[in-house]
Amino acid sequence: MKHVERIEPLVKQETMRPGLLSRSRKLVFASMCVAVFASACGGGDGESTSPTDTPTPPTTRTEGPASTGGTTSAGDTPSTGGTTSAGGTSSTGGTTSAGGATPANPAYKLIYDINYESGTIQSGYPGLVTTHATAADASYIVNEARSGKHAVAHKVTLDNDGYFSDGSWRSETADLGIKEPNLFQIGDHHRYEFSILLKDWEPWVSGMTGSAGDIIWQAKQSTAGPSFYVMTKRNSIALRDTIRGTQFEVLSDFRPYINKWIDIRIDVRWEERATGYYKVSIKLPGEQDYKLMVDEENIITFDTENTSAYQGYIKWGLYRPASFIANDDPATRIIYHDDLRLYDLASAK
Numbered sequence: 001m002k003h004v005e006r007i008e009p010l011v012k013q014e015t016m017r018p019g020l021l022s023r024s025r026k027l028v029f030a031s032m033c034v035a036v037f038a039s040a041c042g043g044g045d046g047e048s049t050s051p052t053d054t055p056t057p058p059t060t061r062t063e064g065p066a067s068t069g070g071t072t073s074a075g076d077t078p079s080t081g082g083t084t085s086a087g088g089t090s091s092t093g094g095t096t097s098a099g100g101a102t103p104a105n106p107a108y109k110l111i112y113d114i115n116y117e118s119g120t121i122q123s124g125y126p127g128l129v130t131t132h133a134t135a136a137d138a139s140y141i142v143n144e145a146r147s148g149k150h151a152v153a154h155k156v157t158l159d160n161d162g163y164f165s166d167g168s169w170r171s172e173t174a175d176l177g178i179k180e181p182n183l184f185q186i187g188d189h190h191r192y193e194f195s196i197l198l199k200d201w202e203p204w205v206s207g208m209t210g211s212a213g214d215i216i217w218q219a220k221q222s223t224a225g226p227s228f229y230v231m232t233k234r235n236s237i238a239l240r241d242t243i244r245g246t247q248f249e250v251l252s253d254f255r256p257y258i259n260k261w262i263d264i265r266i267d268v269r270w271e272e273r274a275t276g277y278y279k280v281s282i283k284l285p286g287e288q289d290y291k292l293m294v295d296e297e298n299i300i301t302f303d304t305e306n307t308s309a310y311q312g313y314i315k316w317g318l319y320r321p322a323s324f325i326a327n328d329d330p331a332t333r334i335i336y337h338d339d340l341r342l343y344d345l346a347s348a349k
């Protein structure tokens with residue numbers, strides 16, 4: 001449980017929406033917005049006009065590979081062998097062996113299991129909002145999986161318009177619009193699991209400014225910024241709590257694990273008062289069990305004081321608000337995600 005120093009101020013500062021800020025936290029929040037990035041402040045990066053920020057009513061999920069929205073980039077061969085289970089109850093390829101992928105836990109209700117075994121970037125969930133970046137390879141299916149045969153890749157090349165979307169250098173997928181009650185609201189008690197692989201990730205060396213982080217997973221309040229997010233920061237992985245303006249180390253040094261799968265689990269109770277919590281655990285290659293790295297209790301996890309949000313959603317991929325070619329940050333980064341699961345912990349059997 002180690003606090004990491006506060007994030008460094010960014011070179012890039014964007015417009016905030018001061019109208020959303022109020023009372024005593026206004027100053028703290030304002031300084032946080034400048035220090036982190038504009039999307040943490042809601043709309044400053046243009047996200048507010050994005051379809052991904054307009055929660056849509058849950059729709060009925062149909063089985064079978066998605067036929068809309070998802071595009072498969074050149075070079076990817078969608079598999080017809082993958083199956084998508086009703087309600088996402090499968091855990092294709094999961095094993096219980098040491099270091100293996102974690103199988104779905106039958107003790108909790110599984111709200112979704114996005115495992116990409118459909119061979120499409122929508123993983124058989126028509127409501128999944130895939131990247132808005134236009135490059136053919138901004139998001140694509142890979143045959144290097146945490147479980148099963150497939151995972152998804154997101155790629156961002158700085159200063160290339162094909163990887164610019166929703167106001168930033170980003171390529172992300174959001175879990176909006178799938179039928180199950182995945183959008184988080186106050187009072188929800190959720191477990192999020194996901195596996196990542198930093199593909200040929202170029203380590204940080206002195207001189208790069210990307211120290212403020214490339215964001216790889218977000219719990220985002222609709223119409224506002226994220227409650228918290230996971231990022232690579234220099235050569236570490238950290239969780240940034242934007243409500244409190246703090247961050248925590250999840251993995252001190254990812255370099256031994258480049259091109260290997262890392263499993264992350266986040267348990268959270270979404271609360272607008274100081275009755276919430278989150279616990280962040282990590283399972284490294286070769287390890288059998290998750291290790292608890294962040295354990296924060298009696299905290300606000302859903303900010304209703306400074307935002308108008310009443311629900312939120314999850315995004316994964318790559319968002320690089322603090323990386324700049326002019327500052328020697330790597331031009332291109334690629335990350336794989338697999339086995340994105342959401343459980344209802346309130347359903348414990």
Ligand SMILES: [Ca+2]
Nearest residue numbers: 115147148150
């Ligand atoms: Ca998979």
